[in-house]
Amino acid sequence: MSILVYTENWDGKFKKLSFELVSYAAAIAKEMGLDLTALSIGNVADDELNKLGNYGASKILKVENDKFNSLDNKALSKAVVAAAENVGAKIVVFAHNNLGKALAPRVSVKLNAGLVSGVTELPSSTSPFVVKKKVFTGKAFANVKVDAENVVLTFAQNSYEIVETGGSAAVEAFDPQVGDADFSTVVNETNKITGKVLLNDAEIVVSGGRGMKSGDNWGGLEELADLLNAGMACSRPVSDEGWRSHDEHVGQTGKIIAPNLYFAFGISGAIQHLGGVSSSKVIVAINKDPEAPIFEAADYGIVGDVFKVIPQLIEGVKEM
Amino acid sequence: MKILVLISNVPDTTTKIRFTGDNTAFDAAGVQWIINPWDELALTRAMELKEAGGVEKITVANVGEKITEATLRKALAVGADDAIRIDAPAKDAFFVASQLSKIAGDYDLILAGIEASDYNGNAVGGMLAELLDYNSVSAVSGINMDGDKFVINREIDGGSQVLSVTGPLVAIVQKGIAKEPRIPAMRGIMMARKKPLNVVEAVDAHEKTSFVNFELPPPKAACKMVDEENAKELITLLHEEAKVL
Numbered sequence: 001m002s003i004l005v006y007t008e009n010w011d012g013k014f015k016k017l018s019f020e021l022v023s024y025a026a027a028i029a030k031e032m033g034l035d036l037t038a039l040s041i042g043n044v045a046d047d048e049l050n051k052l053g054n055y056g057a058s059k060i061l062k063v064e065n066d067k068f069n070s071l072d073n074k075a076l077s078k079a080v081v082a083a084a085e086n087v088g089a090k091i092v093v094f095a096h097n098n099l100g101k102a103l104a105p106r107v108s109v110k111l112n113a114g115l116v117s118g119v120t121e122l123p124s125s126t127s128p129f130v131v132k133k134k135v136f137t138g139k140a141f142a143n144v145k146v147d148a149e150n151v152v153l154t155f156a157q158n159s160y161e162i163v164e165t166g167g168s169a170a171v172e173a174f175d176p177q178v179g180d181a182d183f184s185t186v187v188n189e190t191n192k193i194t195g196k197v198l199l200n201d202a203e204i205v206v207s208g209g210r211g212m213k214s215g216d217n218w219g220g221l222e223e224l225a226d227l228l229n230a231g232m233a234c235s236r237p238v239s240d241e242g243w244r245s246h247d248e249h250v251g252q253t254g255k256i257i258a259p260n261l262y263f264a265f266g267i268s269g270a271i272q273h274l275g276g277v278s279s280s281k282v283i284v285a286i287n288k289d290p291e292a293p294i295f296e297a298a299d300y301g302i303v304g305d306v307f308k309v310i311p312q313l314i315e316g317v318k319e320m
Numbered sequence: 321m322k323i324l325v326l327i328s329n330v331p332d333t334t335t336k337i338r339f340t341g342d343n344t345a346f347d348a349a350g351v352q353w354i355i356n357p358w359d360e361l362a363l364t365r366a367m368e369l370k371e372a373g374g375v376e377k378i379t380v381a382n383v384g385e386k387i388t389e390a391t392l393r394k395a396l397a398v399g400a401d402d403a404i405r406i407d408a409p410a411k412d413a414f415f416v417a418s419q420l421s422k423i424a425g426d427y428d429l430i431l432a433g434i435e436a437s438d439y440n441g442n443a444v445g446g447m448l449a450e451l452l453d454y455n456s457v458s459a460v461s462g463i464n465m466d467g468d469k470f471v472i473n474r475e476i477d478g479g480s481q482v483l484s485v486t487g488p489l490v491a492i493v494q495k496g497i498a499k500e501p502r503i504p505a506m507r508g509i510m511m512a513r514k515k516p517l518n519v520v521e522a523v524d525a526h527e528k529t530s531f532v533n534f535e536l537p538p539p540k541a542a543c544k545m546v547d548e549e550n551a552k553e554l555i556t557l558l559h560e561e562a563k564v565l
């Protein structure tokens with residue numbers, strides 16, 4: 001018996017997220033006395049796959065079949081189910097990202113499993129299986145009990161420490177036997193965001209709101225983000241106005257992020273905005289209005305003009 | 321072509337979240353109920369597709385008790401042609417998807433939201449697709465029809481894609497699917513009263529998860545303030561005290 005963790009790759013490489021995910025799954029496996037198998041679909045070199053051993057995977061099933069590149073949800077979930085059955089998985093763990101959210105519900109039905117999405121901690125009990133997840137868009141947590149044979153989890157990034165075990169994993173080629181009839185997605189076009197720190201991966205995020213006044217004033221924030229290797233984000237009105245692109249919009253109706261450090265420049269802190277960022281470890285607010293609700297959510301704050309503060313912060317970072 | 325839009329009935333997004341009964345249940349006292357924001361956008365897009373031609377009918381469906389009818393009426397007022405309420409408490413995502421699978425078979429396109437804003441399940445759309453053995457596309461930010469195909473924009477981790485997929489299909493939608501949700505007009509509200517809202521009995525299904533209890537995040541310590549004239553100090557604090565730089 002085993003735990004299966006689905007590890008996505010980006011052009012043949014894993015990300016920090018993958019290692020965090022494997023570390024998390026490995027901790028559950030250890031607690032329950034199960035083996036951890038990682039499933040990798042795509043063309044990933046063996047030395048890259050082997051890295052997963054260092055985070056606690058003892059076996060890796062690798063599926064190399066270009067047909068899966070279309071990310072067809074039906075076909076991919078069949079492949080995950082085949083792998084889970086192959087290793088007798090009681091628990092399947094995905095990342096709580098676009099692909100994980102797409103596959104986990106399908107896989108849970110097939111495996112007769114209870115699904116808990118967006119889990120933030122190790123299970124508080126494994127028999128019965130009870131685990132904590134975010135609810136009400138980060139405004140609360142729920143402890144969820146699974147009453148089913150098996151468990152499927154999606155794990156919220158940035159909520160578990162990466163643990164290097166020094167272990168290694170055996171790589172095994174695996175054919176999930178998914179037939180052509182299961183593929184119906186045809187990709188016409190793929191646009192990758194390049195040259196930017198992706199918001200969902202960023203450990204530091206620099207974000208601006210309507211207090212930035214127009215789309216022409218973002219040079220300072222971009223410079224700060226560059227220096228900090230941070231992702232850029234914005235409030236909804238900013239993307240609605242076209243000052244910044246839509247993929248930077250965070251909040252209840254945008255992206256939900258949980259970086260280590262979130263800077264809010266000229267953002268009032270509306271409840272729908274906080275819904276997307278309140279799980280950040282440290283929140284810093286810069287706002288000229290001392291009454292702005294963002295200060296209630298923030299750990300550090302400056303009451304002041306963003307345009308006076310930004311250059312000083314840039315200078316401070318350069319001196320660091 | 322027939323479209324089914326799944327509607328989750330959720331507390332207004334500004335609701336102060338409280339729990340009762342020793343934190344075992346959400347405190348619904350005084351709560352304003354709304355259509356889940358993603359479902360509202362899904363319905364808006366379904367209306368746009370119907371106006372562009374080729375859509376016979378838009379049905380909205382909810383698994384819930386009588387109290388959710390006000391929300392379904394609102395969806396009818398926005399423009400859905402008819403509504404189905406499956407009469408059962410929404411016990412968990414698998415229970416809800418199992419109920420929906422009994423009425424969803426007649427539709428070419430099923431629209432679900434990426435998550436309900438209450439329990440953030442991220443589950444019902446994908447589960448329903450699996451139960452129906454349909455394909456699904458998630459994180460959908462645009463949908464158009466091209467003959468018997470759907471042309472779909474979706475977000476992937478690290479970018480976006482344009483796809484063609486044949487139906488029947490469950491599309492799980494998010495930001496971008498429609499610009500602004502449609503607000504019911506007076507005429508819509510009047511017409512909604514006459515539109516059919518069919519109540520269907522629930523089938524046997526077992527839930528697989530349940531809530532043990534809820535927790536509110538620990539109260540934040542007071543925000544530490546730094547002087548505007550001395551903003552560099554903030555960087556020092558983030559580096560030395562918070563250790564996040």
Ligand SMILES: Cc1cc2nc3c(=O)[nH]c(=O)nc-3n(C[C@H](O)[C@H](O)[C@H](O)COP(=O)(O)OP(=O)(O)OC[C@H]3O[C@@H](n4cnc5c(N)ncnc54)[C@H](O)[C@@H]3O)c2cc1C
Binds near residue numbers: 238
């Ligand atoms: C259903 C629903 C969903 C929503 N989803 C989202 C969402 O996902 N994300 C989101 O962000 N919003 C969302 N909103 C909108 C949200 O309610 C707020 O309107 C929005 O977050 C406000 O953006 P803001 O803080 O940039 O602008 P404002 O509220 O206008 O705040 C601007 C702030 O900048 C400050 N300021 C102005 N000039 C300066 C200066 N020179 N220096 C320093 N400070 C300055 C002001 O004091 C003010 O506090 C949603 C709303 C609804 C109803």
Ligand SMILES: Nc1ncnc2c1ncn2[C@@H]1O[C@H](COP(=O)(O)O)[C@@H](O)[C@H]1O
Binds near residue numbers: 328381439
């Ligand atoms: N009780 C319900 N009745 C009908 N549709 C629902 C119900 N609950 C969730 N859905 C649909 O499933 C989507 C995702 O919800 P969830 O999986 O609960 O996060 C929602 O946006 C709705 O489209």
